[in-house]
Amino acid sequence: MAGLSLTNIHKSYGKVDVIKGVDLTIEHGEFVVFVGPSGCGKSTLLRMIAGLEDITEGELKIGDRVVNQVQPRDRGVAMVFQSYALYPHMTVYDNVGFGLLLAKTPKPERDAKIMEAARILQMEHLLDRKPAQLSGGQRQRVAIGRAIVRKPDVFLFDEPLSNLDASLRLDMRSEISKLHNSLGATMIYVTHDQVEAMTLADKIVVLNGGVVQQVGSPLELYHKPANLFVAGFIGSPKMNLLPVKVTDLSADTMTLASEALEPITLPRRDGIGQGDSLTLGVRPHQLLKDGTKRIAGKVDLVERLGNETIISAILPSGETVLAALAGDVAIALNDDIALNFDPDEICLFNAEGNAV
Amino acid sequence: MKLTPTKSLQNHPLAGWSLAGPAIFLITLFLIVPFILAFTLSFTNQRLISPNPTEFVGMRNFEQLLGVGTLVLQPETDEAGALVRDATGELSYPRVRDYTRNNADYPQLDGKREWLSWNWGDAKVYVLASDVVFMKALGNTFLFVLFVAPIQAGLALLLAVLINQKLKGINIFRAIYFMPVVVSIVVVSLLWRFIYSGQSGLLNNMLGFLSFGAFKPVDWLGNPATALWSILAMSVWQGVGFHMVIWLSGLQTIPASLYEAADIEGATTWQKFRYVTWPGLRNTAVLILIVITMQAFSLFSQIDVMTGGGPVDSTQTMVFQAVERGYGQQNIAGGSAISVILFLIVLTISMAQRYLTRERNR
Numbered sequence: 074m075a076g077l078s079l080t081n082i083h084k085s086y087g088k089v090d091v092i093k094g095v096d097l098t099i100e101h102g103e104f105v106v107f108v109g110p111s112g113c114g115k116s117t118l119l120r121m122i123a124g125l126e127d128i129t130e131g132e133l134k135i136g137d138r139v140v141n142q143v144q145p146r147d148r149g150v151a152m153v154f155q156s157y158a159l160y161p162h163m164t165v166y167d168n169v170g171f172g173l174l175l176a177k178t179p180k181p182e183r184d185a186k187i188m189e190a191a192r193i194l195q196m197e198h199l200l201d202r203k204p205a206q207l208s209g210g211q212r213q214r215v216a217i218g219r220a221i222v223r224k225p226d227v228f229l230f231d232e233p234l235s236n237l238d239a240s241l242r243l244d245m246r247s248e249i250s251k252l253h254n255s256l257g258a259t260m261i262y263v264t265h266d267q268v269e270a271m272t273l274a275d276k277i278v279v280l281n282g283g284v285v286q287q288v289g290s291p292l293e294l295y296h297k298p299a300n301l302f303v304a305g306f307i308g309s310p311k312m313n314l315l316p317v318k319v320t321d322l323s324a325d326t327m328t329l330a331s332e333a334l335e336p337i338t339l340p341r342r343d344g345i346g347q348g349d350s351l352t353l354g355v356r357p358h359q360l361l362k363d364g365t366k367r368i369a370g371k372v373d374l375v376e377r378l379g380n381e382t383i384i385s386a387i388l389p390s391g392e393t394v395l396a397a398l399a400g401d402v403a404i405a406l407n408d409d410i411a412l413n414f415d416p417d418e419i420c421l422f423n424a425e426g427n428a429v
Numbered sequence: 430m431k432l433t434p435t436k437s438l439q440n441h442p443l444a445g446w447s448l449a450g451p452a453i454f455l456i457t458l459f460l461i462v463p464f465i466l467a468f469t470l471s472f473t474n475q476r477l478i479s480p481n482p483t484e485f486v487g488m489r490n491f492e493q494l495l496g497v498g499t500l501v502l503q504p505e506t507d508e509a510g511a512l513v514r515d516a517t518g519e520l521s522y523p524r525v526r527d528y529t530r531n532n533a534d535y536p537q538l539d540g541k542r543e544w545l546s547w548n549w550g551d552a553k554v555y556v557l558a559s560d561v562v563f564m565k566a567l568g569n570t571f572l573f574v575l576f577v578a579p580i581q582a583g584l585a586l587l588l589a590v591l592i593n594q595k596l597k598g599i600n601i602f603r604a605i606y607f608m609p610v611v612v613s614i615v616v617v618s619l620l621w622r623f624i625y626s627g628q629s630g631l632l633n634n635m636l637g638f639l640s641f642g643a644f645k646p647v648d649w650l651g652n653p654a655t656a657l658w659s660i661l662a663m664s665v666w667q668g669v670g671f672h673m674v675i676w677l678s679g680l681q682t683i684p685a686s687l688y689e690a691a692d693i694e695g696a697t698t699w700q701k702f703r704y705v706t707w708p709g710l711r712n713t714a715v716l717i718l719i720v721i722t723m724q725a726f727s728l729f730s731q732i733d734v735m736t737g738g739g740p741v742d743s744t745q746t747m748v749f750q751a752v753e754r755g756y757g758q759q760n761i762a763g764g765s766a767i768s769v770i771l772f773l774i775v776l777t778i779s780m781a782q783r784y785l786t787r788e789r790n791r
Contacts, residue, residue: 123689123693124692125689125692145689146693146695146696151694152689152690154686154690158690160687160708162711163704171704172694
């Protein structure tokens with residue numbers, strides 16, 4: 074069992090930089106999720122931790138040991154692949170026990186460990202089947218079983234659920250979460266699905282273009298995104314982003330307004346000057362239809378989900394805002410709608426896209 | 430699952446047949462008819478050109494080809510029962526001819542000649558065959574297959590594993606290893622005749638050079654002890670590139686993630702080959718073994734160009750004999766019979782290989 078530390082990690086393929094200096098500390102027992110759009114380098118980073126990719130520059134420590142030059146097998150990691158990577162000619166029993174066999178674990182001990190893993194994952198009845206005779210979810214279970222029998226210091230998951238259908242994904246997600254609680258091991262999990270990230274993680278690492286955008290707990294990222302990218306990436310439906318201007322500035326308040334927005338006055342924040350252009354971020358779930366008008370527009374889409382109603386409205390300035398209103402709201406297409414929000418809950422971003 | 434029928438062709442059977450027609454005609458003419466002819470002719474005494482009418486002779490061709498018998502000869506003794514020895518102390522034996530020529534006591538050996546012999550205590554054991562040349566051809570062919578199949582398959586796999594790496598310039602090696610395949614076997618055979626030449630062949634010169642003149646030149650193709658092995662080595666060299674490519678295609682179907690998983694689980698290079706690569710190549714291995722076996726059984730061009738079956742029948746093979754008899758000696762029935770025997774052998778072996786390498790479910 075061990076934590077990890079990544080210091081100024083770089084990865085380049087020839088002249089192409091894929092990972093551009095990642096610094097990260099992962100505590101022992103933490104569940105960390107790397108999330109980001111495809112091509113952001115999250116899988117590459119995971120494979121570098123596993124030892125499947127060389128580290129171009131920087132230092133990777135697992136526990137107290139620098140492992141840059143250590144073979145994958147000696148790093149004390151286990152990995153679950155997106156494609157499961159089960160050996161097709163071996164039974165589930167042999168697949169799960171393969172690492173133990175290679176480590177020359179005595180047969181009785183091996184048997185006990187395999188049975189233990191099978192019990193944890195409830196797949197005792199599958200042990201003498203071949204991967205081809207299993208469903209996607211069962212294969213994923215076997216792949217996880219193969220990882221847990223070896224009692225690794227660190228578990229690595231590379232988009233393990235993306236080949237499963239939606240309902241199965243939900244089940245496996247909660248199983249992985251339970252597994253983390255019962256094993257107490259360090260887990261690093263890569264996904265492009267922000268819902269998976271939000272539900273599983275102790276700590277989320279948002280990556281974009283090979284650069285860490287923000288590291289924090291799921292709610293930290295949700296309520297206090299560090300920049301526009303994180304604001305847009307975390308949360309579903311996406312955060313509404315509206316351009317606003319600072320129209321008035323006093324010693325401890327500031328007033329924001331735009332064509333679409335009724336002026337709002339907030340406590341003054343640092344680094345803001347009179348006349349600055351800012352971006353105001355407000356989540357669809359923070360918008361309310363209570364008669365008070367802060368923004369108003371014409372409804373151009375209504376989606377009724379039963380427990381909530383998602384409304385898309387076009388503002389006079391041409392922007393579209395999404396509002397997720399609780400319950401079944403009486404509204405029709407092309408109606409005019411006035412929306413309210415709590416000014417204390419909003420996010421503000423400066424011209425560079427960073428939160429202020 | 431129900432397939433949507435292709436309506437147009439089912440409604441117009443004539444169109445379907447006429448589209449398939451040319452192919453059916455050609456396959457019939459060049460594959461099915463010769464196949465049936467070979468079977469039919471092998472039961473007759475048909476000659477290529479003969480004024481006599483063809484007769485049905487039943488199994489006689491096969492009896493003539495495959496007839497074998499054994500003979501155990503005791504050393505000659507004098508009246509007192511002591512062994513007769515000649516001046517050099519060698520035992521003397523009756524002549525084999527006395528048993529195989531018009532000997533009423535041994536009708537089963539009539540017309541047979543010595544194929545193999547060895548000493549068994551004082552006695553001498555002879556294996557006699559009606560057709561010693563064919564028997565030698567049969568033996569040589571089996572020997573050839575027995576060595577070529579594993580050597581060629583193994584070497585091809587080794588090369589395939591070597592060239593299945595992402596290295597700079599790996600395509601150069603792929604091209605080099607594959608090159609002999611695209612050269613005609615006849616050209617290759619001619620070239621290797623120079624390499625193997627007894628006087629100033631490349632091989633003799635090179636071995637002489639490497640051993641600082643200690644190596645005495647060998648007439649590789651002119652010596653019964655080396656001729657078949659020389660042809661074997663050349664055949665492996667010529668064919669290995671082809672099978673390398675088939676192995677390579679098999680190797681590339683194995684997902685990289687399996688190797689990565691094995692890396693993480695602590696597999697060594699050998700263990701990865703043993704547990705990931707080799708099981709992943711099962712179907713390729715079956716294909717390659719069957720293809721090599723069939724190719725090896727049809728060994729002909731090399732023999733025809735390089736040795737013509739000699740020296741002293743040491744490089745006779747079944748196909749060479751089939752051609753030699755059918756066209757050289759105009760005995761088309763005999764040639765057909767050899768083809769039929771060859772067909773049955775290859776069929777049996779292929780089926781046995783398939784059975785032995787079948788996928789076993791526990």
